[in-house]
Amino acid sequence: MLSSFLATLPSTLEQGLIYAILALGVMLTYSILDFPDLTVDGSFPLGGAVSLTLLRAGAGPLPSLAGALLAGALAGLCTGLIHVKLGVRALFSGIIMMTALYSVNLRVTGGQALLTLPRGSATLFRANPVAEALPEGLRLLFIACLLVLLLKCLLDAFLNTRAGFLLRAAGDNESVVTGLARDKGNVKIVGLVLANALVALSGGVLCHAQRMFEVSMGTGAMVMGLASVIIGTNLFRRLEFVKGTTAAIAGAILYRLCVAAAISLGLAPMDMKLVTAALFLAILAFGGLRKEKRHA
Amino acid sequence: MLELRDIQKTYNPGTVRELTLLKGFNLKVEKGEFLSIVGSNGSGKTSLLNLICGSMAPDAGHILLDGEDITQKKESLRCRRIARIHQNPAMGSCSGMSIAENMALAECKEKRMNLRPAVDRSRLPAYRGMLAELGMGLENMMNARAGTLSGGQRQALAMAMSRLSPADFLILDEHTAALDPKAADLIMELTERMVREGGLTAIMVTHNLRYALRYGSRLIMMHQGGIEMDLRGEEKRSLRMETLLKKFNDISIECGN
Numbered sequence A: 001m002l003s004s005f006l007a008t009l010p011s012t013l014e015q016g017l018i019y020a021i022l023a024l025g026v027m028l029t030y031s032i033l034d035f036p037d038l039t040v041d042g043s044f045p046l047g048g049a050v051s052l053t054l055l056r057a058g059a060g061p062l063p064s065l066a067g068a069l070l071a072g073a074l075a076g077l078c079t080g081l082i083h084v085k086l087g088v089r090a091l092f093s094g095i096i097m098m099t100a101l102y103s104v105n106l107r108v109t110g111g112q113a114l115l116t117l118p119r120g121s122a123t124l125f126r127a128n129p130v131a132e133a134l135p136e137g138l139r140l141l142f143i144a145c146l147l148v149l150l151l152k153c154l155l156d157a158f159l160n161t162r163a164g165f166l167l168r169a170a171g172d173n174e175s176v177v178t179g180l181a182r183d184k185g186n187v188k189i190v191g192l193v194l195a196n197a198l199v200a201l202s203g204g205v206l207c208h209a210q211r212m213f214e215v216s217m218g219t220g221a222m223v224m225g226l227a228s229v230i231i232g233t234n235l236f237r238r239l240e241f242v243k244g245t246t247a248a249i250a251g252a253i254l255y256r257l258c259v260a261a262a263i264s265l266g267l268a269p270m271d272m273k274l275v276t277a278a279l280f281l282a283i284l285a286f287g288g289l290r291k292e293k294r295h296a
Numbered sequence B: 001m002l003e004l005r006d007i008q009k010t011y012n013p014g015t016v017r018e019l020t021l022l023k024g025f026n027l028k029v030e031k032g033e034f035l036s037i038v039g040s041n042g043s044g045k046t047s048l049l050n051l052i053c054g055s056m057a058p059d060a061g062h063i064l065l066d067g068e069d070i071t072q073k074k075e076s077l078r079c080r081r082i083a084r085i086h087q088n089p090a091m092g093s094c095s096g097m098s099i100a101e102n103m104a105l106a107e108c109k110e111k112r113m114n115l116r117p118a119v120d121r122s123r124l125p126a127y128r129g130m131l132a133e134l135g136m137g138l139e140n141m142m143n144a145r146a147g148t149l150s151g152g153q154r155q156a157l158a159m160a161m162s163r164l165s166p167a168d169f170l171i172l173d174e175h176t177a178a179l180d181p182k183a184a185d186l187i188m189e190l191t192e193r194m195v196r197e198g199g200l201t202a203i204m205v206t207h208n209l210r211y212a213l214r215y216g217s218r219l220i221m222m223h224q225g226g227i228e229m230d231l232r233g234e235e236k237r238s239l240r241m242e243t244l245l246k247k248f249n250d251i252s253i254e255c256g257n
């Protein structure tokens, strides 16, 4: 039991790191913008579909991920416009986009629900100069780790810029944003664009790692991201100096470890969503973290 | 000059809770005027400020600023020229951000919201100085989150923040209500100085008749959405507390409390 857990530990960590990018995106909307964004279930596979389709069309690993990033940003933009300009409630804006994206994703792949990469084609983790320079077994872990660190540093830096402050203010206290003579709706749109770009990137990277895309890979992405963010926030609740980004990443890895533990205890892969739900429930019910009621 | 022309406002129209608050309301505020507004609870003071700032739209009538009709102008655009302190202390700052971060945010009002670092370390001593003037020791808790401050401390922080964001108009809604008497006196002195030094036009709502008498160049008393008294210049200066109190009580008795 323990041995099977340990045997899969490297791949569990790899997965944790890849989902950490998703968690960073969800943190941006849920914790910072205070916006329950269900677009995630659609933008996560969107990133996968776009990047894998681009790879198959002969694009390099980085351009294919740039494509994923851009597609995610566009999805976030749509959700933002629906919410802000058409006045649709946050939850519904996300649901609308999530539903629409399911078809969009199939359009992107040319109607195929399953897409795989031909043997030998280059990905972020294989057949590129950086990967070649690394020992075989460590490639995925190392590159994913590097990417997550890079994104974390970028996001931390961004959240301390003027634009980042405005984003934090929009989630914290809308009247302050208005008082600064800025349109709170536009700020929200920017936040959704950034968050969904990250989420799609995460989906893209996952498809690079698995060398395949599956149209249902987004189901439960939102819950997974949320669970990660909430586990992380809970874990470091008493340590104020730990940044939200760090907490989200730690949460994503911990979440994957829990899932791996459940599998090594003998649960079948088809029970995974049940494990996810149970885990999420356990954190919410017994984690002692009830969302602070906000003022005004 | 700010002008409200024939403003109509009805809350919850068509329901049992329908309340017509403003019926042909008119008000002119000259540039450089410091207007104090007093009036009983529910007389429409905050509603008036909300109309001026654009937090809500009138059902009919026009709001003009320096001759320009701003009735349809978005609140965020109007705020370019307005600094506002809300009646609710929590509305003035971000709970999750530190005092220093809130100050830095306020200072960004006139600047471009780009990718420069928001907090300029070299400005921290200046922030400390401004906070020290409030006499609450806020300068020693620059890293405390605003959400952990008391209502009065938070209102004082909002006051300091408003000094960092330039404006022509200062709109104050009972900004001393959450403060202890000593702090309130101090903040009023600060307000006066801010208006004078900045050459601002100010509208101050207060329940403190003493402040209404002592500060400002003009005083109006509101009652049930109307103006019951409007004094300025020599009339305002010679107004005595007893007269003001009597007027206030007479109005309240009229409507049965």
Ligand SMILES: Nc1ncnc2c1ncn2[C@@H]1O[C@H](COP(=O)(O)OP(=O)(O)OP(=O)(O)O)[C@@H](O)[C@H]1O
Pocket: B011, B012, B019, B021, B039, B040, B041, B042, B043, B044, B045, B046, B047, B048, B087
């Ligand atoms: N959003 C709203 N919806 C319905 N009624 C409202 C709303 N805002 C204010 N009112 C009503 O309008 C009247 C005036 O309210 P307002 O807040 O302007 O009073 P105020 O003079 O600021 O009182 P206070 O001194 O208590 O702050 C009240 O009777 C109130 O019930």
Ligand SMILES: [Mg+2]
Pocket: B045, B046, B047, B087, B173
């Ligand atoms: Mg009021």
